[in-house]
Amino acid sequence: MAESVCIVAEYRDGAFRKVSYEIASEGRRIADTLGLKLYGIAIGSGVSDKVQELAKYGVEKVLVADDPAFEHYIAETYVPAVAEMLQQCDPAVVLLPASMNGKDLSARLAARLETGLAQDSTEISVEDGKIKAKRPLFGGKCLGWYEWADGALVMISCRPNVMSMLEPDESKQAEVVKVDVSVPEARSKVVSVDMDTSGKIELTEADIIVSGGRGMKGPENFAMLEELAGLLGAAVGASRAAVDAGWRPHSDQVGQTGKVVTPNLYIAVGISGAIQHLAGMGSSKYIVAVNKDPDAPIFSKADYGVVEDLFKFIPVFTEEVRRLKSSE
Ligand SMILES: Cc1cc2nc3c(=O)[nH]c(=O)nc-3n(C[C@H](O)[C@H](O)[C@H](O)COP(=O)(O)OP(=O)(O)OC[C@H]3O[C@@H](n4cnc5c(N)ncnc54)[C@H](O)[C@@H]3O)c2cc1C
CATH class of the missing domain: 3.40.50.620 (HUPs)
Known part of the structure; x- marks a missing residue:
C-alpha cells in the first residue's frame, strides 16, 4: 500500500x-x-x-x-x-x-x-x-x-x-x-539558457492577458498593448500570425502550437479567433474581443465584444483604465 x-x-x-x-x-x-x-x-x-x-x-x-x-x-x-x-x-x-x-x-x-x-x-x-x-x-x-x-x-x-x-x-x-541525489553530467549541448524574463509576467500564470493579432499591423503597435497591460498588471500575448510575422517572440504565442492559457480575463485585440487560437485561450474565464469585423469568429466565443477599429478603441480604453486606476 x-x-x-x-x-x-x-x-x-x-x-x-x-x-x-x-x-x-x-x-x-x-x-x-x-x-x-x-x-x-x-x-x-x-x-x-x-x-x-x-x-x-x-x-x-x-x-x-x-x-x-x-x-x-x-x-x-x-x-x-x-x-x-x-x-x-x-x-x-x-x-x-x-x-x-x-x-x-x-x-x-x-x-x-x-x-x-x-x-x-x-x-x-x-x-x-x-x-x-x-x-x-x-x-x-x-x-x-x-x-x-x-x-x-x-x-x-x-x-x-x-x-x-x-x-x-x-x-x-x-x-x-x-537528499543526496547523484547528478548525472548533462551530455546535451544546451547546458544553460539565459533569458531576460525580469519583470515579465509568465503567460500561463497571468491573471489577465492582453493579446494582439495580425490586426495590430506591425510590431511597433504592440507598445499600445504593453501600455494597457502595464496598467492592468497583465501579460502580453499574441496570435501565431503576429509571431510568424516576427512581431513577437514565439514564447508569447497563444494557441494550439503555442501556450495554453487560462486567465480570468483575456482581451483579444485584432485577432480573428481561428480554431487553433481558441484552443489556447478558450478556457479563459472572461473573453473580451476587439475587432472591426462584426462577423469575426472570436465574437462567438467572447463574453464582451467591441466592434471598432482597435487603433481608435485601445487608446481611449487605456486612458479610461488609467483614470480609474488613479482614482483608486
Ligand atoms: C497546425 C496549425 C497550428 C496553428 N497554431 C496556432 C496557434 O497556436 N495560435 C494561433 O493564434 N494561430 C495558430 N494557427 C494559425 C491560425 O489558423 C490563424 O491563422 C491565426 O490564429 C490568425 O491570426 P490572427 O487572428 O492574428 O490573424 P487574422 O486571422 O488575419 O485576423 C486578424 C483580425 O484582425 C482584425 N482587424 C484588422 N485590422 C483591425 C483593426 N484596425 N481594428 C480591429 N480589428 C482589426 C480583422 O478583422 C481580423 O479578424 C495555426 C494554424 C495551423 C494550421
Missing part, C-alpha cells in the same frame, strides 16, 4: 512558481480523501531556503535536492534525480505542473516509471478511492476522463491557473529531508 500523494514543485529564479502551490492544494485534497500523506519534491539551485513555502499549502514532508547543477531545467539531470526521489516517497499519485518544463519532465518520468500520464489535466476527481483526471483533447474540442489500472502509479500534470489554491497557513511547518 503506497504511503503518499507526491507533488513535484517547480522552482525558478529564487521562487516556486504559483502552479506549485496549486498542485500542493490539489494534492492536499486528494491525500485527505485517500487517507495518505502529502509529500513534496523540491529541486533547484538554492531551493532549500524556500521549502517551507510548500508547507503553507499542506505539504507535510519535502525532499530537497539543492545543487548548482539544477539551476536550469535539463532533462538529463532532472529526470533521474526526480525519479530517485519519487521512489523514496512511495507515492500512489504524483502531481506535476503542466508548464513548459513540467510537461517535458512528466512525460519522461512516466516513461521511466512505466506508468500512464494524464498530461495538462484540468480536473481531478476521486470516486470510491479511484482517481480520474479530465483533460482537453483535439485542441479543446472534447474532454476525456482518464483512469488507471488498479495498483498503477497515477501521474497527472495540472494546467496552471485551473486548480484552486488553499488559503496559505503560515503556522504550518514541513519535515525537510535533504
Whole structure:
C-alpha cells in the first residue's frame, strides 16, 4: 500500500512558481480523501531556503535536492534525480505542473516509471478511492476522463491557473529531508539558457492577458498593448500570425502550437479567433474581443465584444483604465 500523494514543485529564479502551490492544494485534497500523506519534491539551485513555502499549502514532508547543477531545467539531470526521489516517497499519485518544463519532465518520468500520464489535466476527481483526471483533447474540442489500472502509479500534470489554491497557513511547518541525489553530467549541448524574463509576467500564470493579432499591423503597435497591460498588471500575448510575422517572440504565442492559457480575463485585440487560437485561450474565464469585423469568429466565443477599429478603441480604453486606476 503506497504511503503518499507526491507533488513535484517547480522552482525558478529564487521562487516556486504559483502552479506549485496549486498542485500542493490539489494534492492536499486528494491525500485527505485517500487517507495518505502529502509529500513534496523540491529541486533547484538554492531551493532549500524556500521549502517551507510548500508547507503553507499542506505539504507535510519535502525532499530537497539543492545543487548548482539544477539551476536550469535539463532533462538529463532532472529526470533521474526526480525519479530517485519519487521512489523514496512511495507515492500512489504524483502531481506535476503542466508548464513548459513540467510537461517535458512528466512525460519522461512516466516513461521511466512505466506508468500512464494524464498530461495538462484540468480536473481531478476521486470516486470510491479511484482517481480520474479530465483533460482537453483535439485542441479543446472534447474532454476525456482518464483512469488507471488498479495498483498503477497515477501521474497527472495540472494546467496552471485551473486548480484552486488553499488559503496559505503560515503556522504550518514541513519535515525537510535533504537528499543526496547523484547528478548525472548533462551530455546535451544546451547546458544553460539565459533569458531576460525580469519583470515579465509568465503567460500561463497571468491573471489577465492582453493579446494582439495580425490586426495590430506591425510590431511597433504592440507598445499600445504593453501600455494597457502595464496598467492592468497583465501579460502580453499574441496570435501565431503576429509571431510568424516576427512581431513577437514565439514564447508569447497563444494557441494550439503555442501556450495554453487560462486567465480570468483575456482581451483579444485584432485577432480573428481561428480554431487553433481558441484552443489556447478558450478556457479563459472572461473573453473580451476587439475587432472591426462584426462577423469575426472570436465574437462567438467572447463574453464582451467591441466592434471598432482597435487603433481608435485601445487608446481611449487605456486612458479610461488609467483614470480609474488613479482614482483608486
Ligand atoms: C497546425 C496549425 C497550428 C496553428 N497554431 C496556432 C496557434 O497556436 N495560435 C494561433 O493564434 N494561430 C495558430 N494557427 C494559425 C491560425 O489558423 C490563424 O491563422 C491565426 O490564429 C490568425 O491570426 P490572427 O487572428 O492574428 O490573424 P487574422 O486571422 O488575419 O485576423 C486578424 C483580425 O484582425 C482584425 N482587424 C484588422 N485590422 C483591425 C483593426 N484596425 N481594428 C480591429 N480589428 C482589426 C480583422 O478583422 C481580423 O479578424 C495555426 C494554424 C495551423 C494550421
